[in-house]
Amino acid sequence: MHDRKRSGFKTRTRVDDARERLLGAAAPHGRTARVDLAQADARTLAERVTAPNPVPGYDRAAMDGWAVRAADTFGASARSPAVLRVAGEAENDDPVGPSDAVRVHTGSALPEGADAVVMIEETEQVGDELEVFDAVTERENVGDADEDVAAGQTLFEAGHRLRPSDLGLLKSVGLARVPVFEQPTVGVVPTGEELVQFDPQPGEVIETNGLTVSSLVSRWGGVATYRDVVTDDFEALRAAIQRDLTKDVVVTTGGSSVGERDLLPEVIDELGEVLVHGVALKPGHPVALGVVEETPVVSLPGYPVACIVNAVQFLRPLLKHVGGTDCPPLPTQEARLARKVSSEPGTRTFARVEVQEEEGERIALPTRTSGSGILSSVALADGWVVVPESREGIPEGEQVAVEDWEWSA
């Protein structure tokens, strides 16, 4: 609805430069909490974590056999076996005295008094006696008390995003809770006088961007507050941004271009600083990135596809940065491009594709690439192919990496 959109941007900042400016102006929030391991999955560690205790924490038999005192076996051979007394089982906590042998299994705690394990194959039990056919040295076939993890060993650095197996490792060293960064908070403010929540009349449009962005924020580890629609009014928009300056990040949708009703860049400029307005990406160049009283403000365009493309490029890394962790690359899958994709050199282009299997081969089938208003083209796509600034399109048949932007991380 804004006829100056296409021609209105004098310059368009490159995607990487725009992201760098945004992250450079935003500080990690640094607030921490201690959470139970059972609640810590996918959270970000706020401190380096070292092991308070070793694992397993005690010497173990490394073989099935007999725990002994090594000195009792010195000189033993097949011809002249050492003869020990069968003194019980490690599982029964039987200790090993002089000339005793106690039955152990791989992983058993080494019984008190023992300092080595004779492999079962090197022995023969005869009644209450055990013949040992080979000498063992001290610590032979014994696993150290810190074999898996040493006390004081660094397990994870600050900024590490915890995974289920990490929780097991942390528990194994005796930890019950871990220090993590709080999840970043995000105010999500949909804007546009045409937006309604339901039952649109001619000229009205149902609000969808705020809902989608709020769900993406959750997937990316943030806590979204999905605000009511704000109309295209300078004062109303200013108040809406000011209300959410208590959040770690403010995101708006709509009104980010250069038309008469695109007020967000002006509002941000009045309240703080516009870092970037207009980015060399497609679809979705009319994005504005700014900062108000140290709170980063991401003003996403209102066209649904443009909104999502920019959210992935700027909001996702911003949330990670503010939340104290690195932004992991999105997963990709290789596929053969079924039709050529066009792009302008100098512009990073995100071409939505459907991925299909054809005769055992993965094919990437471009969906509608022109227009950014068609929500179904992104909802029904499996991912997108990123055409870098250095290229002018990608020819049919090329092997491409399809990026799936909706994974949780």
Place this chain on the structure above:
Amino acid sequence: MHDRKRSGFKTRTRVDDARERLLGAAAPHGRTARVDLAQADARTLAERVTAPNPVPGYDRAAMDGWAVRAADTFGASARSPAVLRVAGEAENDDPVGPSDAVRVHTGSALPEGADAVVMIEETEQVGDELEVFDAVTERENVGDADEDVAAGQTLFEAGHRLRPSDLGLLKSVGLARVPVFEQPTVGVVPTGEELVQFDPQPGEVIETNGLTVSSLVSRWGGVATYRDVVTDDFEALRAAIQRDLTKDVVVTTGGSSVGERDLLPEVIDELGEVLVHGVALKPGHPVALGVVEETPVVSLPGYPVACIVNAVQFLRPLLKHVGGTDCPPLPTQEARLARKVSSEPGTRTFARVEVQEEEGERIALPTRTSGSGILSSVALADGWVVVPESREGIPEGEQVAVEDWEWSA
């Protein structure tokens, strides 16, 4: 601790066959709920969803220009323009009467009375008059009321796992809630007389598998109940499984092999049926899969790495199946194998690797591949390389796909 483990399995079922048997014996639970779109992310649709309303729901201007009655422009040309009356703006709900022209922007609702749009370039406004230099036909430059989505159009089939952009699409057609399958419930039962929750004495081990598996269940869309440790006692184990037959799935950890204290296969056999015991995979062949009173029971081995490998192979697809959706393939990244990986033909091997960047190239560095007890080898790995049954190892330098088993989906 079980010396018959290595030799005890007469046959080992192939991974794919074992999975097929398990899924074949488990039915989708079929329970449904209606949830608000704001809570529906990552949930699975229980029914096909069609659009109750079209999008946008009204005719729109497809160009910046003037809404007119096409008949008023018939015969117009640059030499002999049609002259219309400037009658207002679409944004003000001004209607189009005979010989009227109302200003429209791309996306504006077509004003009442208009049936076409003249592009701005084909006009010139002179005071209150508009000269039109080219005729338009009915519906020219007009977008249909169902241009984005038609009423009745199928948006998603039952079984579709919802993503943030899907939520936007569903909202845009006027839906507020959607029918989804309930999240599958899982009883997670760690077993083993050596297990304690903290402060292990010699011979004792801190319980970690139940915690890790519970977190994985959450990542995979299930709701885990993490039970207290159950000791290696037939009656206690039987009671523990019976208690959780109200769940959609029962998972145990430990006691799944063929040693004296490996009682789970026997318990399952007494209560129901063991479908598979022993699978041709490494690490982790001593897994048991069964069904008790129509509830699938997955008995995972107690060695931490073996536990995780089997959870990913069997529990993840089972949860998806029971929850009514397909199991998406795990994301992979290509890397060059830095050292050879060994495997036995006939056995599917999961070789944990760390992924590193070296001079712009991604390198997969195998971590300890022998032994399945070292939790740190999996917690500190970035993924694993799957060596199929048909191969005997993978040589150094080969390009491999590193599977990341901890993504949420």
